[in-house]
């Protein structure tokens with residue numbers, strides 16, 4: 001989900017409050033719309049780790065949609081959420097309290113690139129979760145080695161990456177030339193997919209599965225947050241498209257993003273979600 005412009009947002013070191021708010025909104029809408037996938041994935045982990053998992057670590061938790069889904073799936077678990085951003089962790093604590101799991105979710109504010117002293121205090125872990133995160137760290141190999149050291153023997157790490165922002169629009173939106181979204185993605189997504197199989201293996205893990213999930217949700221399956229989520233993703237891509245998309249496509253995109261316009265993504269009824277997420281499931285022998 002990143003481009004050479006880094007559409008994931010910043011690493012956290014220089015974010016403003018406004019950027020934290022936008023990132024929280026995007027990540028929470030993502031989790032709401034893709035809730036069926038999140039439930040499926042955490043269910044899969046329960047089969048692999050057992051429902052009695054006692055300690056779970058969420059690396060780069062952000063506002064904690066993963067931490068909360070894990071707390072829900074694993075009723076006996078203490079979940080430790082690690083992130084560099086205090087406002088995102090604050091949001092996570094609020095959400096944990098609202099869901100009645102504050103006693104089972106704790107936050108650790110830390111830079112994963114630095115020594116893991118605080119992260120180790122709640123370990124060793126049965127399960128480590130790292131969603132849309134590993135590409136943010138300065139040294140993925142070192143991060144996997146440290147994660148290996150924090151897992152109990154037999155423990156599992158689940159690493160997930162998004163291919164890119166999901167697609168939402170129909171081929172012909174009724175505005176401008178058909179195929180706008182494909183051209184927008186082609187112009188702004190210029191990097192290869194993340195690939196962690198080798199680095200996980202080098203760190204000592206046995207990679208049990210590298211599973212690409214093809215996610216396809218129609219409007220009814222995606223639910224009421226779909227329009228807001230689609231618009232936010234497209235607004236983000238629009239900010240990277242100015243110099244790389246043809247003028248007529250930019251104008252069409254602006255019409256689609258205009259909340260008051262008749263064709264706006266804010267209220268049209270023909271959106272769907274199409275995306276791929278890859279999860280690596282790897283075990284410490």
Ligand SMILES: C[S@@+](CC[C@H](N)C(=O)[O-])C[C@H]1O[C@@H](n2cnc3c(N)ncnc32)[C@H](O)[C@@H]1O
Nearest residue numbers: 011012027060061062083084085111112131136
């Ligand atoms: C794209 S978000 C993913 C959040 C969450 N895992 C999710 O799937 O919704 C990446 C997160 O990594 C955090 N982050 C980036 N670099 C970090 C670092 N070096 N140490 C700890 N957290 C970091 C950011 O603050 C952000 O919350």
